[in-house]
Amino acid sequence: MGEGSPRANGAANVTMTDVARAVGVSPALVSIVMRGVPGASPATRARVRQAAAELGYVPDRRAQALRQQGPRSLGVAFQPDQEFHAGVVDGIYAAAEETGYEVVLSAVTPLRPEARAISTLLANRCGALLLIGSTLSAAELSREAARLPVVVIARQGRAKDVEFVCSDDEAGLVSAVRYLVGLGHRQIAYLSSYRSGSGPQRLHGYRKAMAEVGLGDLTDVVTAGSTEQSGALAAVGLLERPSLPTAVIAFNDRCLAGVHGMLLKRGVQVPQDVSLVGFDDSEIASQPQHRFTSVHQDIEWLGQTAAHNAISRIEGRDDLHRPQVVPTRLVVRESAGPPRRT
Amino acid sequence: MGEGSPRANGAANVTMTDVARAVGVSPALVSIVMRGVPGASPATRARVRQAAAELGYVPDRRAQALRQQGPRSLGVAFQPDQEFHAGVVDGIYAAAEETGYEVVLSAVTPLRPEARAISTLLANRCGALLLIGSTLSAAELSREAARLPVVVIARQGRAKDVEFVCSDDEAGLVSAVRYLVGLGHRQIAYLSSYRSGSGPQRLHGYRKAMAEVGLGDLTDVVTAGSTEQSGALAAVGLLERPSLPTAVIAFNDRCLAGVHGMLLKRGVQVPQDVSLVGFDDSEIASQPQHRFTSVHQDIEWLGQTAAHNAISRIEGRDDLHRPQVVPTRLVVRESAGPPRRT
């Protein structure tokens, strides 16, 4: 109502100087106390801490960063609607905060392209760029990498000065195919995701494995995607065929969940009629209505490795975590079994 | 290798002064040009812009913010693993960037409690706190609100100086119950989520509606949750009963997806044997294997309203967007139909 001021905050922003005045010491001393570095007597420390708490003082990170020498933050571009990214972000936080680095998040959404997310990060002078599932071209990535360390997560590729940290997608798919072949399957279809970061590697793993076990001419790739929706649609396509494949591997668990739902709806039994294998070993896979056999990837470790490597590069060290291709392993549950005898 | 320096960046950070020197003007002029404010000739403007582009100069947001008067950023605490939050974040971005505000994201994860997320935001001197699905107590919220504007999204409640922006959960549930009753249902179970922000309102809506239509004594609340997993488990519980309810309403679509999956797996037909109604009208609901009838809520609008209101409060205006309780509506698909005749 009678609030004419442009600043309606109940409490004005408390600065270091305010705390210093309250205690009757110099600002520099407050700085020393707040950072926990040596150079203040225990008595002063206590008084400063108390005054800070009473005034509700929180050090201004932006001013700190501005004054400090090297960059001490990691810029992360991620997609908030991909729950896969959540795990990676968690891993990054774990590794970064442990090392005293701050994490600066920038979302990529339908309305907010990756380039925009990156320029925000750059404007915040983060020391490195961690791009989860980036869709930038190798040239674009290298252009950024000329400026600061760039780590691309969950996508394979090659680009000058750019690090790629990802799971061993190819080996994961190979293990899935081998497992199904071991159960006696021959007609093994693969639902691919053309646009996902690791799409090409998984597809390649499938092709390679099928060829290796002598089923090259039964190779059966169906274009799907990375969502339940795409899986359900792909399943409809499969159901329209004269006969179903005996096993289906999907790009990821979400896609497979769509397949599973649609198959159940049409009365197809899993694994009796069709065996199903997913990828990610996400929560979906372990849910009681699915119980998917799935290729596990260590998502948090992906994030931690990426953060660790980014920090190494920022600090000019060369102790990059290896392998940057993180191993995968097949987790067996109940969605795959031997094929019906013909 | 022979890289002894702690700063391994290919290009040092370019500052405004560098650009000024390159063009042969004062830093202040560069500032004027970069911000696009009046005070420079078109010719100078062009030369500065070109030099900036060539040097790859990006203004330092932290320094800008430090120098600027009022706060021009919104601090958002969200959970990256809740895809529901993604839509809200998107809405916030849309409203904020349109108004020239920056969005500062801070993740709440299993390893990173909400309090930590908030203190990071405070340290970045954002002008307001937007908390998506906050789990803080009213007292804790009010404590923060004494400092700066606080908007809680997707949770109802009452706390001094705190704004709550959420969907009309109660009315949504009422519409779901009425719809099912209209189809002839009487045994309508509700799968609740005890810990979710809007859980109490939806539960209350269910109870109220059942009582209103004279089915108060058939009220049937099952504790479930907000994930597929919880829905699947709840479905198992229902299946163990002597007889199923004729209709099930779930806290949200994800939970209902779990129910649906489990029912299909056990050979229960939807909607012939059991009718299903969800909440959120999320992507899940429209997927071909589900086709859920679901209560729609406008998630992006939630974010936009919250951002708008936060900015209003920052700037001391009083034109808060109303209603802060955003209406919901029932979207009818194929998961609910008349009950089997007894």
Added chain:
DNA sequence: CTGAAAGCGCTAACAT
């Protein structure tokens, strides 16, 4: 239209 100077909140040298 352009430049010089002061200062945002903080930290890193250097004094005392």
Added chain:
DNA sequence: ATGTTAGCGCTTTCAG
């Protein structure tokens, strides 16, 4: 152990 000074990169008066 504590205080003083200078300056991070930028914006904002105020002169010219």
